[in-house]
Each structure stands twice: as C-alpha cells, then as structure tokens.
Amino acid sequence: MIVIGAGPGGYVSAIRGAQNGLNVAIVEREHMGGICLNWGCIPTKALLRSSEVFHLMHRAKEFGLKADGIDYDLDAVVKRSRAVAKQLNGGVGHLLKKNKVTALMGEATLTGKGKVSVKTEKGTEELTAKNIVLATGARARELPGLEADGDLVWTYKHALLPPRMPKKLLVIGSGAIGIEFASFYNTLGADTTVVEVMDRVLPVEDAEISAFAKKAFEKQGMKIMQKATVTKLDRAKGKVTAHIETGGKTEKHEFDTVISAVGIVGNVEGLGLEDLGVKVDRTHVVTDEFCRTGVDGLYAIGDIAGAPWLAHKASHEGVMVADLVAGKHAHPVKPDSIAGCTYCHPQVASVGLTEAKAKEAGYDIKVGRFPFIGNGKAIALGEPEGMIKTVFDKKTGELLGAHMVGAEVTELIQGYIVGRQLETTEEDLMNTVFPHPTLSEMMHESVLDAYGQVIHI
Missing domain, CATH: 3.30.390.30 (FAD/NAD-linked reductase, C-terminal dimerisation domain)
Structure with a gap:
C-alpha cells in the first residue's frame, strides 16, 4: 500500500496497514504529521493554552491569589507552540520507523493505475502497489482581493508565526479557525472584529449555542458583524482599510492586521487525477462511504475527500481503508457521529x-x-x-x-x-x-x- 500525505489521515493509515501485515510506503512533501500537527490543531492549542493562563492570571484576585505586573512575551508564546509541534513531528517519524513503514520525503504523482512517481532531493523514485491512499489534505481558501501577503493580511500560518502583535485586528470568517485566532489575539489585548457572512458566528453549531458564544465573545470586547461581507481590502503602509458590506450598506474600517479564515480547498492539483478519471467536485475527490474513488485500488481520505474537515475523521477513515485493503471487516465513518470541537474561550x-x-x-x-x-x-x-x-x-x-x-x-x-x-x-x-x-x-x-x-x- 502506498499512502500519499503524512497528516493525521495518512500516517495513521500507514501504521494500521503495517500492523495488518501490508508492505507500506508513505510519501510526504513537507512535514511529517501534516498541517494538523505542524500548522493547525496542535500549535493553535498551545497558543490558546498560553492565552487561557494569561486570562486566569488576570483573575488571580478572585481565587485569593496575588499576581502583579502580568504581561506576556509573544515570541516566547510562539516558541513554545513551535516546540510542541516539533516534538510531535519527531514522534510521527519514530512511529513510522517502529512500524517498518518506508517513509519518503518528496512530491508524488500518480502515473498510472497502481503507479506512483516520487520526486525527491536525490531524484525520482518509481513505486508500485495494488492499493494507493490519497491523504493530501487541504490548504486555506484565498478569496480574490483578500489574498494574504504575510505582512498586513495573514492566513492561519502567518497567525501562528506572527511578525508582530496586532493592535486592531479583523478576522474574516467565524468558523473554528477564525474564532480560535480571534479568541487568542483578543485575550492578549488586540482590538478584535470578526466578520461572518452567515447570520451567526460558528454557523455549523446549534443556533442557541452560537447565540450564547456570541454574547460571551462580545462581553470579552470582541466586535461581531454577522450577515456581513468584506468586499475589498485597501492596503497602505502599516494599515488596511476594509470595505465591509452589511444590510446593503458598505462601511470602511481601518485595521493594522487581517486574518483570512474563509474555508479550505483540497490539495488535488499535480497528482495526475484527471488522467486516471478520478471525479473531483469543488476541489474534493468524490468517494463512496468506504473512501473508494471509483478507480480500482485508489482511495481518498481526510480533507481531500470532503467535509467534515477534521483530523479525527481523517484518522478513522485511514484505519478503515487499511483494514479494507487487508481484507478485514471495516465500518464506514458516519459523519453525523463525528464531534466538532472549537477551542475558543x-x-x-x-x-x-x-x-x-x-x-x-x-x-x-x-x-x-x-x-x-x-x-x-x-x-x-x-x-x-x-x-x-x-x-x-x-x-x-x-x-x-x-x-x-x-x-x-x-x-x-x-x-x-x-x-x-x-x-x-x-x-x-x-x-x-x-x-x-x-x-x-x-x-x-x-x-x-x-x-x-x-x-x-
């Protein structure tokens, strides 16, 4: 079995495949552990833990404690977050080695049925296998005119390695990623505005929970704009003027930093999917409940296979596919039994x-x-x-x-x-x-x- 992508779907699938007695190779182009471990779930939780402790320190008096001169060092907060990610990244490499999975760093392309070509630093390697698992994940969606530049306009990646502490922050999108970063920077003192195109924040949640969360965010000083769209960003030295349309009117608001969190797109390019006849719908590979693509022996799991875009869903799909390939009885992952967790405050x-x-x-x-x-x-x-x-x-x-x-x-x-x-x-x-x-x-x-x-x- 060949697994393309070593995120929480891919590396788990590779390990389970090896445990099932399969000869497994995994190809990763950037980081073992994928986005989740290196640039997503894990480092954001480390940041949010720092802001949570900072928040609690300000409440020391309530608990009969004394804490004076409370402050933070953003560089040190980020350094801790990166160290946590690095520790886990090394752990994934160790687990793959322990389970005798052949790991290759490079760019993979499907060159035919059961064939994968991998461009590595040393050259090109050709691999063949009866079964191939696509676990290439996804990346941040960028809207025209709102593209990130790493200076004034950030994606989640820039927000994890901030070049400075934002003073006046605009977060576009109030899904899990947007609201977690809004929560982190707001707690550290940024004047934070969240713009959501839908009629409520955290739009996938129950309406009552969304309303409760919104009240809590506003109590913390966040400004929430619902049924609103950022139509344009005017960039100048050290500032961004956002054109925000709401209720048919457009208002201009000035910020020094913008975080764009408007969803994700699947990493489907450059894999050779078209030539194999794999169906792709709005950047996601179309699969059945067992993650089969319709091409014999080719599976797609995790973010590339569509919603819900969650690491735990990817991992369980990876296990299911590895069991299926090994001829074991496999249970499909039911989307409505997958929990969503958002680590805002x-x-x-x-x-x-x-x-x-x-x-x-x-x-x-x-x-x-x-x-x-x-x-x-x-x-x-x-x-x-x-x-x-x-x-x-x-x-x-x-x-x-x-x-x-x-x-x-x-x-x-x-x-x-x-x-x-x-x-x-x-x-x-x-x-x-x-x-x-x-x-x-x-x-x-x-x-x-x-x-x-x-x-x-």
Missing part, C-alpha cells in the same frame, strides 16, 4: 443533529438544557458561564445530538459520542451514575431536563 463542542436539523429531518423531539451556573464544580472552578443541550427522538429515546458551550466541553463531548456509538437511549443515560463533583454531571442533568426530571434547576 468559552469552548464549543457538538455531535449529531442540531435542534433545527432534527426538526428538518422530521423528528418529533425532546430537548434538554442545563446551565453551568447550576453545577458545583463549575462554580468552584470559577467557570459558571456555559450550557449543555441535548436533543432526543421523542418516539425512541435516541440521542440525536448534543451541543455544549463552556469550560472543558471539548473533553466532555466524548461521553455523548460514546453514547451515540453504543446506540444509547435517554433511559440508559438517566440511569448512569455520574461522579460528583464533576462538570460531567451537567450532561446527566441535561438529559433529565429533556424528560422533565431535572434536579438542580
């Missing part, structure tokens, strides 16, 4: 159907809610702002969706994911004994609330 996490989507799908539903203010552990932590929302099928008791905003919800969501995987009902969840005092008790109470049995509100 407050955190946001969800799995399954939103309330609106459940109604659209024709379900008669029961909805439960529980606020953080009713939970002892949340109050003791000094984190009383947040909520947990659960959506059930009234007829069967199936947990259709769970949505959270507040401290540590990106960890809490896992309980509901396992529940959905095990096809749990409201009765199972109501009869489960949750430990006290924990934030997880709110998950129990939210279920109880859906069925009129909530205790602590």
Whole structure:
C-alpha cells in the first residue's frame, strides 16, 4: 500500500496497514504529521493554552491569589507552540520507523493505475502497489482581493508565526479557525472584529449555542458583524482599510492586521487525477462511504475527500481503508457521529443533529438544557458561564445530538459520542451514575431536563 500525505489521515493509515501485515510506503512533501500537527490543531492549542493562563492570571484576585505586573512575551508564546509541534513531528517519524513503514520525503504523482512517481532531493523514485491512499489534505481558501501577503493580511500560518502583535485586528470568517485566532489575539489585548457572512458566528453549531458564544465573545470586547461581507481590502503602509458590506450598506474600517479564515480547498492539483478519471467536485475527490474513488485500488481520505474537515475523521477513515485493503471487516465513518470541537474561550463542542436539523429531518423531539451556573464544580472552578443541550427522538429515546458551550466541553463531548456509538437511549443515560463533583454531571442533568426530571434547576 502506498499512502500519499503524512497528516493525521495518512500516517495513521500507514501504521494500521503495517500492523495488518501490508508492505507500506508513505510519501510526504513537507512535514511529517501534516498541517494538523505542524500548522493547525496542535500549535493553535498551545497558543490558546498560553492565552487561557494569561486570562486566569488576570483573575488571580478572585481565587485569593496575588499576581502583579502580568504581561506576556509573544515570541516566547510562539516558541513554545513551535516546540510542541516539533516534538510531535519527531514522534510521527519514530512511529513510522517502529512500524517498518518506508517513509519518503518528496512530491508524488500518480502515473498510472497502481503507479506512483516520487520526486525527491536525490531524484525520482518509481513505486508500485495494488492499493494507493490519497491523504493530501487541504490548504486555506484565498478569496480574490483578500489574498494574504504575510505582512498586513495573514492566513492561519502567518497567525501562528506572527511578525508582530496586532493592535486592531479583523478576522474574516467565524468558523473554528477564525474564532480560535480571534479568541487568542483578543485575550492578549488586540482590538478584535470578526466578520461572518452567515447570520451567526460558528454557523455549523446549534443556533442557541452560537447565540450564547456570541454574547460571551462580545462581553470579552470582541466586535461581531454577522450577515456581513468584506468586499475589498485597501492596503497602505502599516494599515488596511476594509470595505465591509452589511444590510446593503458598505462601511470602511481601518485595521493594522487581517486574518483570512474563509474555508479550505483540497490539495488535488499535480497528482495526475484527471488522467486516471478520478471525479473531483469543488476541489474534493468524490468517494463512496468506504473512501473508494471509483478507480480500482485508489482511495481518498481526510480533507481531500470532503467535509467534515477534521483530523479525527481523517484518522478513522485511514484505519478503515487499511483494514479494507487487508481484507478485514471495516465500518464506514458516519459523519453525523463525528464531534466538532472549537477551542475558543468559552469552548464549543457538538455531535449529531442540531435542534433545527432534527426538526428538518422530521423528528418529533425532546430537548434538554442545563446551565453551568447550576453545577458545583463549575462554580468552584470559577467557570459558571456555559450550557449543555441535548436533543432526543421523542418516539425512541435516541440521542440525536448534543451541543455544549463552556469550560472543558471539548473533553466532555466524548461521553455523548460514546453514547451515540453504543446506540444509547435517554433511559440508559438517566440511569448512569455520574461522579460528583464533576462538570460531567451537567450532561446527566441535561438529559433529565429533556424528560422533565431535572434536579438542580
């Protein structure tokens, strides 16, 4: 098996393939671990942890502590983030070696069925295999006129290695990437404005959770502009004038830094897909539920295969394909059982159907809610702002969706994911004994609330 791309989809697929007794080679053009590990999920979490600690230091008095002259060193914050990424990058190389996967650094092209040509520093290597896995990932989408220059206008990559601390920041797009960077820079003191083309921030989340998060962001000093579009950026020395259209009117606003986070495009170019007859739809390879491309022995996983664009989805698809190739029974990855986590402050996490989507799908539903203010552990932590929302099928008791905003919800969501995987009902969840005092008790109470049995509100 040949795997093209060593991100969280590719390297995991290669390791599982080797564990299954296959002879595996993996080709990576830039960094072992891919975007997620080097320029995405991991380094952003390291940055956000620094801003979280900085935020807590300012609250020291609330906890009976003293902290004077609180400040930060942006270079040191970034240096720590890069060190975390570097450590994990080395770890991926070690894991591949340990599992006897042949790793090649270079640019891969499909030259025919089962054939891959790799341009390396030493020259070109020709590889053949019965099965090939495309795991080339995606990159930031750039809109005409809003292209990044690394100075005034940044992509996520520039935002991870900032040449300076923004004073007045514009973030275009309020998906996970945009809102995480907005949260980080806003906490460190940047005057931050977020522009979202949709009618709410974090538009893929449940409307109630989006509204709660928006209030929290505004309380922290962020300006949120919804149903708004940045039509033009006028660049001058040290400043950008953004033309922002909202409600049919265009206003001009001045910033010193712009972060563009308007989605991603799949890395489908230069792979030789057209010649093999692989279907590509809006920069993503079209696959079936088993990640098959329609070309015998050719699979596509992760971001290149479309939404949801999440590392954990890519990893599980990689395992599924490696099992399929090895002749094992493989389970397709169900998109509606994949959780989304956003590590802004407050955190946001969800799995399954939103309330609106459940109604659209024709379900008669029961909805439960529980606020953080009713939970002892949340109050003791000094984190009383947040909520947990659960959506059930009234007829069967199936947990259709769970949505959270507040401290540590990106960890809490896992309980509901396992529940959905095990096809749990409201009765199972109501009869489960949750430990006290924990934030997880709110998950129990939210279920109880859906069925009129909530205790602590």
